[in-house]
Amino acid sequence: MVAWTEFERATIQDIFSKIDYDVVGPAALSRCLVVYPWTQRYFGNFGNLYNAAAIMGNPLVAKHGTTILNGLERAVKDMDNIKTTYAELSVLHSEKLHVDPDNFKLLSDCLTIVVAAQFGKAFTAEVQAAFQKFLAVVVSSLGRQYH
Amino acid sequence: MTTLSTKDKQVVKAFWAKVSGQGEEIGTDAVARMLRVYPQTKTYFSHWKDRSASSPDVQKHGRTVMAGVGDAVAKIDDLKGGLLNLSELHAFTLRVDPANFKILSHNLLVVMATMLPNDFTPEVHVSMDKFLAAVALALSEKYR
Numbered sequence: 001m002v003a004w005t006e007f008e009r010a011t012i013q014d015i016f017s018k019i020d021y022d023v024v025g026p027a028a029l030s031r032c033l034v035v036y037p038w039t040q041r042y043f044g045n046f047g048n049l050y051n052a053a054a055i056m057g058n059p060l061v062a063k064h065g066t067t068i069l070n071g072l073e074r075a076v077k078d079m080d081n082i083k084t085t086y087a088e089l090s091v092l093h094s095e096k097l098h099v100d101p102d103n104f105k106l107l108s109d110c111l112t113i114v115v116a117a118q119f120g121k122a123f124t125a126e127v128q129a130a131f132q133k134f135l136a137v138v139v140s141s142l143g144r145q146y147h
Numbered sequence: 148m149t150t151l152s153t154k155d156k157q158v159v160k161a162f163w164a165k166v167s168g169q170g171e172e173i174g175t176d177a178v179a180r181m182l183r184v185y186p187q188t189k190t191y192f193s194h195w196k197d198r199s200a201s202s203p204d205v206q207k208h209g210r211t212v213m214a215g216v217g218d219a220v221a222k223i224d225d226l227k228g229g230l231l232n233l234s235e236l237h238a239f240t241l242r243v244d245p246a247n248f249k250i251l252s253h254n255l256l257v258v259m260a261t262m263l264p265n266d267f268t269p270e271v272h273v274s275m276d277k278f279l280a281a282v283a284l285a286l287s288e289k290y291r
Contacts, residue, residue, distance in 0.1 A: 034269035035276055052270050109253060113272065116257045117264035125176075125183040125200065128257065132184055 002137050004079055011130040015115060016076045024118070025065030028111040030056045036106045042099055068107070075138050083141045090145035101143035108135040151274075151281055156223050158274035163220045165266060166259065170217060173262065175200070175209030177254040185250050191243060212251070219282045226285035238289040245290065248283035255279065 033040050034052045043049060046060040055061060071089065075082045093099045112132060116123045123131075151159075166173060179200035181188050195204040215233060222229025237243050256275060260267045267275075 031269045031272060035273040056269065113257060113260045113267075117260040117267060120261050120264065123257075123261050125180040128180055129184045 001080060002082070007126070008130040008133065009079060011127050012076055012079065012134050015119075015127070015131060016073065019069075019115065019118065021069035021073075022062075022066050024111070024114055025067070025069035026056075026062035027065070028107065028114045029065035029068060030058070030061050031114060032107045032110040033061065035110060036103075039103055039106060042097065042103075072138065075134070075141075079134075082137050083144060086138070086141040087145060090142050093142055094146040101139075101146060104139040104142050108132075108139055111135065151223065151277055155274040155277055158271055159220060159223065159278045162259075162266065162271050162275060163217070166263065167217060169262060170213040171206075171210050173209075173255065173258050174211075174213030174216075175206045176258045176261075177251065178209045178212060179205055180254045180257065181251050184254070188247055188250060191241070191247075216255070216279075216282065219278075219285075223278070226281055227288055230282070230285040231288070234286050234289040237286050238291075245283065245287045248286060249280075252276070252279035252283065 033043070033049060033055045040049050043061070043064075046058060046064075048054040048058060049061075074085050078085055093101075112128070112135065115131065116128070119127070182192070182198050182205070183200075189198055192198055192204070192208075195202065197203075198205060219226060219230060227234075256267075256272065256279070259275065260272075
């Protein structure tokens with residue numbers, strides 16, 4: 001089990017209460033598809049991903065970005081059981097979606113940058129550490145059921 | 148990984164022109180974040196008494212790093228040749244594991260996002276990320 005400090009718990013709740021899932025989700029996913037274009041391999045049926053403008057305006061990308069943030073919220077609501085929370089999603093990403101787990105880290109880095117941009121100076125080194133620790137646990141749990 | 152396109156170089160130079168005025172702040176913040184968020188990087192600085200963001204050693208090192216990045220921007224057309232001396236320094240004297248270049252790059256990008264959220268678009272992000280990766284590669288050139 002992961003040990004969370006009071007600061008870390010409070011920081012994660014605070015961040016997620018202040019971000020708009022419909023904005024941050026699409027921003028993070030589209031950024032990932034632009035910055036790491038090989039991640040587009042998983043979105044063959046999303047239509048036009050031809051260039052940055054197309055990606056950022058793509059409604060299927062936006063919808064999926066929101067889905068991802070809602071998925072993250074499940075971990076935010078139960079930080080002491082993230083591994084269990086994501087067991088099924090881990091199997092899904094492995095067995096059905098066949099996503100290379102290294103990609104989770106790429107998306108997580110993009111999400112960090114989008115959140116950093118929104119919070120500016122308030123995204124201090126301490127806040128960054130807590131946020132990245134949370135995402136690392138999520139990423140690890142999503143990769144857990146791969147075999 | 149890949150060579151920088153003409154567009155990448157233009158984007159990097161344009162963005163650098165916007166941020167170089169705050170270069171010291173960016174460098175210091177990035178180094179401080181690296182030490183805090185990736186504690187394993189502190190192992191390279193055991194000779195510093197104070198590794199907090201306000202420490203003079205951290206601030207000086209932030210300035211040094213940013214001067215290096217600025218130098219790399221100026222030599223963007225030949226990073227391997229231009230950064231030869233720095234590569235030898237990192238390879239033979241400092242012996243920093245190259246995995247750490249990626250870590251520092253990430254923190255530089257995070258700081259850029261906090262300071263210029265509207266300018267650090269995905270297009271700027273990808274070119275800067277490619278550039279920093281190219282710098283890291285040039286720095287690793289002399290390792291083995």
